[in-house]
Amino acid sequence: MKVAKTRLRDAVPGQWPGPALAGALCMALIANGCSSRPTNTYQGYVEGEFVYMASSQAGQLVDLAVQRGQTVAVDTLLFALEAQNETDAVRQATRQLQAAQAQHADLLTGRRRPEVEVTQAQIEQARADAHRLDLQLQRDEAQYRVGGVPKGQLDDSRGAAASAQGKVRELEAQLQVARLPGRAEQIRAQQAQVEAARAALAQAQWKLDQKRVRAPHAGLVFDTMYRSGEWVPAGNPVVRMLPPENIKVRFFVQETVVGALRPGRKVVIRCDGCAAPVPAAISFVSDQAEYTPPVIFSNETRAKLVFMVEARSSREDAVKLRPGQPVEVAVQ
Structure with missing residues (x-):
C-alpha cells in the first residue's frame, strides 16, 4: 500500500494514473485483502425479545433478589411482595x-x-x-x-x-x-x-404464590424497574429478562435472493466484538417487502425494497450477542 500511495503522489496533478499504475494499485489492494464484500453477506442487527416479569397482585416490594446484569437459572426467585393479607387468607x-x-x-x-x-x-x-x-x-x-x-x-x-x-x-x-x-x-x-x-x-x-415471582427460564436479568420498599401496582413489570433463546438476528436481503431462503438454512454471524463467527439458522423469512431501514447501510446495492429475515443460534452461542449490536450475516 505504501508503494501505491507513493506512485499516486508522484503522478501528475489533475491527471488519472496510467494503466500500469492502476494495475499495480489493484494488485496491492488484492494482496492486502481489500476486496469487495461477498455477495452472500448481508448487514443486520441483534434483537432481543424481552420477558417482563410482573405479579398479578399489588404490593410493596420487600425483596428484590436479583440485580441488573445477573445471569439466573430457571426457578430462581426474582422478587417478592409483602404478603401478610394473603398468608392470613390461606390460613x-x-x-x-x-x-x-x-x-x-x-x-x-x-x-x-x-x-x-x-x-x-x-x-x-x-x-x-x-x-x-x-x-x-x-x-x-x-x-x-x-x-x-x-x-x-x-x-x-x-x-x-x-x-x-x-x-x-x-x-x-x-x-x-x-x-x-x-x-x-x-x-x-x-x-x-x-x-x-x-x-x-x-x-x-394462588394469590399468595403470586407474591413471589420466579424465573420461568434461565437467562440474563437485563433490567430492574423498582427498588426495594416501593409500591408495585398489579401487572407492572419489576424485572426484565432476556433468555438466550429469545436472542435473534435480523438482516435484510434483496428480492432476487429471498426466494432461495428457507427456515433452517445455515448462516454465519460476524460482529466486531465476536471472538469467532457465530453459527445460526434461519428461523423466519418475511413475505412482505419493506423499505431499507435507515440503520442498514450498503454501498454496493441500490435496491429500494428488501425482505426481513430472522436467524437464531443455539443457547450457548446466543449469549455472545447483544441486542442492538450490528452484525454481518453470511448465508451458507
Missing part, C-alpha cells in the same frame, strides 16, 4: 376446609359411640320394665280367672305391658338409626361444601 381457608371435612366425616360415621351406648342402656332398661310388666300381667290374668282382681285392673296391666313392649321396639329402632350414616342428600350437600372450601383454599394459595 383461614385451611381451617374452613378442615371444618367442612370433619362435618362430612361425621355424616358418614353416624352418631358417636357414647351416644350409641346411651341408647343401648335405655333399651336394656325398657326390656327390664317390659319383662316386669309382663309378669304382672300374667299374675293379674290368673287372679282375674278366680275372681281375685277386677276387670279394670287386668286391662291396666295389659296396657302397661303393651306400652313397655312398644318402648323397647322404639329404642331398638333409634339404635339402628344411630348406627346409620347421614342421609344421601345431606352427604352430597356436605361434600359440595368440602369442594367449595378446597377451591377457596386453592384460590387463596
